[in-house]
Amino acid sequence: MVKHEISTIYAVSSGSPPAAIAVLRISGPQAGAALQALTGRSFEPRRASLARLRSQSGELLDEALVLWFPGPATATGEDCAELHCHGGRAVLAAVSDALSKIEGLRPAGEGEFTRRAFANGRIDLAEAEGLADLLEAETELQRAAAIANVDGRLSAKVGSWREAVLRLSAQVEAALDFSDEDDVGELPAGFTEGLAELDGELEQALSAPRAEKLKEGFRVVLAGPPNSGKSTLFNALTDSEAAITSPIAGTTRDVIERSVAIMGVPFSLVDTAGLRDQGGEEIEQIGIDRARSELVRADLVLWLGPEGAGPRDAWEIAARSDSPDFAPKASGAHVVSAANGVGIADLKLALVVEARSALPKAGEGALNARQVARLEEAHAAIRAALEQSDLLLVGEELRSARLAFDRLIGRATTEDMLDTLFGRFCIGK
Template identity: 40%
Template sequence: MDTIFALASAQGKAGVAVIRLSGPLAHPAAAALSGAALPSRGMRVRSLYGKDGSRLDDGVVLTFQAPASFTGEDVAELQIHGSTAAVNAVMRCLADMDGLRLADPGEFTRRALENGKMDLTQVEGLADLIDAETEAQRKQAQIILAGELGNLAERWRRDLIRAASLLEAVIDFADEEVPTDVTPEVRQLITDVIADLHREAEGVRIAERIRTGFEVAIVGLPNAGKSTLLNALAGREAAITSEYAGTTRDVIEVRMDLEGLPVTLLDTAGLRETDDHVESLGIERAKKRAEAADLRVFLTDDPKELGVQLLEGDIQVLPKSDLRNSSDEGISGKTGQGVDRLISNISRVLGNRTTTHGIATRERHRIALITARDALSAAIAVLESGPDLYDIAAEELRTAIRALEALVGRIGVEDLLDEIFSSFCLGK
């Protein structure tokens, strides 16, 4: 197998840069740079030299022996000064060594998967952790990275293998007297797993929103103060404001962190009847985005006049409270009145929804869970028909087991791997 290397820290000037190597030549390559032998596992402060004996930099060399490393292979890490020149000099020397090549995106993590150091859900958790922008995203990614979804899948798999083995025993000894009726135990094992699978599948939508972000649409009539409110929430001039109706023609998006939750605020075109073709396109797009959003903030005295349905959890506030005689419940992006209260209300509504999320976070997970659940429901139905159909029930159990194995990447996911690892940086 090739020995790969890459910069594992961020590009650009920094105090320290980390260059990672993995493969059979990782330790010899690091030793060649440092001019002396290295321990199979340990840390040494060394000067690094080029082929011509010129000094490249001083740094710390860490070595890890297979299989006790991130990738499961021999690994070396060079922690050097984080100047662009120093990093480039060391990387050039590594590239000139026989048997070494620059890693592909995500190749270190892919090797960890192939060597059994991680399952596929943990790989996805690592990708989510790298992309995490909010505290809720960090916590969720850490749960997946710690292997909790994989542990659940393994527990379900063990229970289903136990159930299948009981059925297979009855099938194998069909001509003999079986001393115990296995149906109650098999039924209980399957029923318990179905309940778990259903709960996790139902929680995927909210978990996925934590991972990708909630959408909150601000809707109202033209000149209701939507863009001014968006700017107040964002703390910057994200949207153009004016006294002219129809200024906002397209949906403007602002990404925010609201009490640890990732939220994208949508400033939409004012909803009204218009003969302006371009504005009408913006209004139609605004309605579609508002209807698809997780939460809508209605800036209006009467939501019915907007043509967008007010759903449970949506928030209605009276616009432009600065122009009203008395409006404790109103809001004004211009003066800031009610803005903090609106942020708290949005955070509360979305926070309440996150209490129903499960561990599974992706549509791929949901499909695998539902496939397993449906196969188990079919197995229960067949089980009630008696031992003559146990072979069909056992096959349904095997279908469910295969779905769980696909969930953690044991089988049937080769076509997904290139897509998954393409989102990783070179050093991961």
């Protein structure tokens, strides 16, 4: 069989130029040769050295800090190099052009450095997904959840479940091996208890808040009749003028949604059309219908209408406390005035506390839809094993559970899925 030579890739891995410093990464079997071609010298591993970068014709391109990382103990599992250049566009273009003329080198594709790290066993699939989430994180909770997966906490937990399945499978195999034609061997004491304990752990993991909720944000819908102060409060909570405010009834005719971070917690705040039995016209009625649909989707509704008239479990908001016709509500309601800021800070704090109880805890990893699907497969197999009395069928269910765990962390996966995942990364990562 002919072994195909692995190409050496390069890309700018820092932010878009211009910048004070830019980092060019090189990974692959020709990384060392590329350094030699650019600098005319070799470098001590893992030690920063100052060097002049030159083109093939000897033209000085830049003076850069150079780092050399021989594989396999590198980020990608391959020989790697980093060029910390001056971050001007012309400098990066010149150095990249010089790299392109070196035999065996080519520009990297999206996420190709991370894909090589996965292919070479430096990270598993859950860690790669965590890294993609980390790059997209916009709030502190999103960052903390992503870093937990990058740090391998989910992978370690899945690994412990997989080891438990292997131990249980070994017990089943031993019982089958020691059986004769007329009698099946007995399972050791504690087998059923161990299986039930694993079932409970998987059920608990599946009941935890999902990563999608962390990305979308805790959904808060402001609702009430026309002219109840929804849009004014919406603007105060989002620190914007996204919603038009007016004393004219029916000003808000459609759903207005804004993603915001409050104290590091992601929210989706939704302003809606004023609710009344009949809209003033067809367009307003469409807005009212959409507002009612939003009430169903909400994680929490802030009700600014008459007390007790809102959806079940909605928070009562006594808005416009500065107004001469202010209508107070019973104790427990949030009294606010978006005009002078009364109660806004307290309402934001209460929203953060409520959202934190529904979102993944800081520092805990969160399962995405793909991971949940694989974990559900493993859970279903463990449940089926608990209900079986035939040891052959018990062993088959345990094998199915192990395969689901393998797919979760990437021991068994498909190229299409990998293309989709690593396509989320920028070039140079």
